Amino acid sequence: xxxxxxxxxxxxxxxxxxxxxxxxxxxxxxxxxxxxxxxxxxxxxxxxxxxxxxxxxxxxxxxxxxxxxxxxxxxxxxxxxxxxxxxxxxxxxxxxxxxxxxxxxxxxxxxxxxxxxxxxxxxxxxxxxxxxxxxxxxxxxxxxxxxxxxxxxxxxxxxxxxxxxxxxxxxxxxxxxxxxxxxxxxxxxxxxxxxxxxxxxxxxxxxxxxxxxxxxxxxxxxxxxxxxxxxxxxxxxxxxxxxxxxxxxxxxxxxxxxxxxxxxxxxxxxxxxxxxxxxxxxxxxxxxxxxxxxxxxxxxxxxxxxxxxxxxxxxxxxxxxxxxx
Amino acid sequence: xxxxxxxxxxxxxxxxxxxxxxxxxxxxxxxxxxxxxxxxxxxxxxxxxxxxxxxxxxxxxxxxxxxxxxxxxxxxxxxxxxxxxxxxxxxxxxxxxxxxxxxxxxxxxxxxxxxxxxxxxxxxxxxxxxxxxxxxxxxxxxxxxxxxxxxxxxxxxxxxxxxxxxxxxxxxxxxxxxxxxxxxxxxxxxxxxxxxxxxxxxxxxxxxxxxxxxxxxxxxxxxxxxxxxxxxxxxxxxxxxxxxxxxxxxxxxxxxxxxxxxxxxxxxxxxxxxxxxxxxxxxxxxxxxxxxxxxxxxxxxxxxxxxxxxxxxxxxxxxxxxxxx
Numbered sequence: 032x033x034x035x036x037x038x039x040x041x042x043x044x045x046x047x048x049x050x051x052x053x054x055x056x057x058x059x060x061x062x063x064x065x066x067x068x069x070x071x072x073x074x075x076x077x078x079x080x081x082x083x084x085x086x087x088x089x090x091x092x093x094x095x096x097x098x099x100x101x102x103x104x105x106x107x108x109x110x111x112x113x114x115x116x117x118x119x120x121x122x123x124x125x126x127x128x129x130x131x132x133x134x135x136x137x138x139x140x141x142x143x144x145x146x147x148x149x150x151x152x153x154x155x156x157x158x159x160x161x162x163x164x165x166x167x168x169x170x171x172x173x174x175x176x177x178x179x180x181x182x183x184x185x186x187x188x189x190x191x192x193x194x195x196x197x198x199x200x201x202x203x204x205x206x207x208x209x210x211x212x213x214x215x216x217x218x219x220x221x222x223x224x225x226x227x228x229x230x231x232x233x234x235x236x237x238x239x240x241x242x243x244x245x246x247x248x249x250x251x252x253x254x255x256x257x258x259x260x261x262x263x264x265x266x267x268x269x270x271x272x273x274x275x276x277x278x279x280x281x282x283x284x285x286x287x288x289x290x291x292x293x294x295x296x297x298x299x300x301x302x303x304x305x306x307x308x309x310x311x312x313x314x315x316x317x318x319x320x321x322x323x324x325x326x327x328x329x330x331x332x333x334x335x336x337x338x339x340x341x342x343x344x345x346x347x348x349x350x351x352x353x354x355x356x
Numbered sequence: 357x358x359x360x361x362x363x364x365x366x367x368x369x370x371x372x373x374x375x376x377x378x379x380x381x382x383x384x385x386x387x388x389x390x391x392x393x394x395x396x397x398x399x400x401x402x403x404x405x406x407x408x409x410x411x412x413x414x415x416x417x418x419x420x421x422x423x424x425x426x427x428x429x430x431x432x433x434x435x436x437x438x439x440x441x442x443x444x445x446x447x448x449x450x451x452x453x454x455x456x457x458x459x460x461x462x463x464x465x466x467x468x469x470x471x472x473x474x475x476x477x478x479x480x481x482x483x484x485x486x487x488x489x490x491x492x493x494x495x496x497x498x499x500x501x502x503x504x505x506x507x508x509x510x511x512x513x514x515x516x517x518x519x520x521x522x523x524x525x526x527x528x529x530x531x532x533x534x535x536x537x538x539x540x541x542x543x544x545x546x547x548x549x550x551x552x553x554x555x556x557x558x559x560x561x562x563x564x565x566x567x568x569x570x571x572x573x574x575x576x577x578x579x580x581x582x583x584x585x586x587x588x589x590x591x592x593x594x595x596x597x598x599x600x601x602x603x604x605x606x607x608x609x610x611x612x613x614x615x616x617x618x619x620x621x622x623x624x625x626x627x628x629x630x631x632x633x634x635x636x637x638x639x640x641x642x643x644x645x646x647x648x649x650x651x652x653x654x655x656x657x658x659x660x661x662x663x664x665x666x667x668x669x670x671x672x673x674x675x676x677x678x679x680x681x
Binding site for chain 1: 398430431432433434437438439440448449450452453454459460463475
């Protein structure tokens with residue numbers, strides 16, 4: 032079975048681990064979000080690609096869900112001692128190596144997709160990991176920063192990482208723009224993998240800044256819609272709140288309420304064939320199905336690998352239902 | 357008192373610490389060797405400048421004489437896991453920060469001299485540290501690598517660091533070329549510091565690949581010779597062997613024997629006014645003085661800070677003798 036998964040960071044990576052457990056022999060291609068990539072200290076950092084690679088390759092810090100296990104932060108401490116920031120982005124000593132190798136290869140002329148493949152030669156994640164695009168796409172967020180005492184705050188456009196990590200989504204996102212997406216081309220292999228897929232899955236990743244950014248690369252949404260295979264997603268919203276992260280903040284920016292049903296409608300029946308909501312959101316099933324999307328309520332908490340594998344099985348079962356209908 | 361010191365790495369840095377102890381109020385300008393600079397992992401590494409900066413700034417690994425105290429090597433381990441080398445150059449996690457800051461500033465258009473000043477803003481070495489040149493100079497070494505079984509070895513030109521660190525000077529250096537030196541200009545402040553100096557000192561640094569490389573930058577040797585102030589050096593050779601390092605290997609390449617007297621003659625009376633040899637080399641005094649260079653035999657082992665400070669006092673005393681003569 033050939034499965035294509037559109038993945039963001041932590042949620043996508045953990046779902047993928049469950050998927051591998053559920054169907055060990057499946058041929059899985061992961062199309063990774065690169066909209067939250069950032070240049071730091073002259074290095075190209077790809078947080079979502081790395082989270083997938085480290086998680087599936089056994090190098091992840093399990094507790095925090097990102098970064099490397101057995102990590103130290105001496106380099107970062109020293110940069111701070113030099114007065115060189117930003118300090119709010121947590122790059123560990125081991126993690127730095129990935130960014131140094133990537134930056135050197137990019138500088139030598141390799142596209143990001145080839146670099147990612149080379150990095151995965153070490154990590155052997157058991158999936159084919161392809162960045163959504165070799166072109167630079169950078170998610171920016173328009174915010175109004177609180178004023179210091181006086182009346183009106185400062186309107187500003189910040190990098191997604193600055194919004195997410197530094198500001199911790201503490202102010203409303205007024206607009207979210209994947210800068211460069213319109214001019215970006217899907218990376219080599221992306222459209223081919225979709226065309227050859229037996230099923231396409233949207234893990235419980237952020238529907239705006241993860242899956243949404245991937246879909247913003249011209250050609251990817253169309254390829255999925257045209258593939259003629261079941262497209263099934265899992266809600267990242269459980270009981271009207273994000274399972275993790277701050278998806279509600281960015282959903283508000285695109286005018287979507289933070290409910291499992293609203294996210295399904297946001298993707299739309301033109302793209303999505305099936306949708307899994309959590310059992311606490313069973314009342315949403317009717318609304319989703321009314322929107323033309325087959326829907327089931329099953330436990331959606333990735334509390335451990337078994338629970339996550341079961342979610343993957345449910346998604347694949349729903350895909351088979353779609354296919355048979 | 358204004359003192360200019362031409363410094364290489366470990367030997368120069370340790371001597372400088374003694375000099376600071378001997379004359380705490382002196383205004384010391386250090387002209388640092390950059391011929392052993394190397395690009396590694398896309399980063400600009402300046403081993404000699406950093407050794408001086410870390411040693412005088414309190415960050416040095418005291419036992420090994422280079423690199424940072426309380427250092428870890430996680431980043432390097434990870435680069436090796438990616439198959440990215442060289443593995444023979446020991447860059448620690450803390451040390452990497454210096455090279456990242458330097459590389460970023462160089463990339464932003466600052467010359468190396470301005471970058472070095474910025475790095476020293478943190479370390480406060482108590483001296484003014486200026487690279488010999490803002491232009492790229494790279495010391496290369498011609499060697500014949502041992503053949504595998506068959507008769508003739510492979511002739512090859514390697515970077516100085518490859519000769520020194522990787523090959524540990526295990527094969528004879530056939531030629532030593534400071535590539536780029538002829539086209540290099542002294543960094544801003546170098547010639548001015550020499551012109552305003554009351555005394556110029558050559559610490560017991562390598563006379564070929566440290567002090568010699570600095571003197572190979574057009575204008576520096578001439579400025580020292582023309583300054584009209586005492587120029588006093590300390591022999592890095594004690595009892596016909598280098599005190600540390602492998603100076604004998606590179607002296608042979610320039611046809612100079614490994615003796616305290618031969619090194620003085622190599623600098624020559626046109627440059628050098630005074631020369632300190634170790635007490636075990638007292639018999640060399642006559643030969644050095646016959647070459648027109650005032651010479652004294654004093655203890656030259658930098659065994660501790662007091663002994664090193666005493667060496668600095670002897671050098672300054674010899675300078676006063678020269679001035680009075």
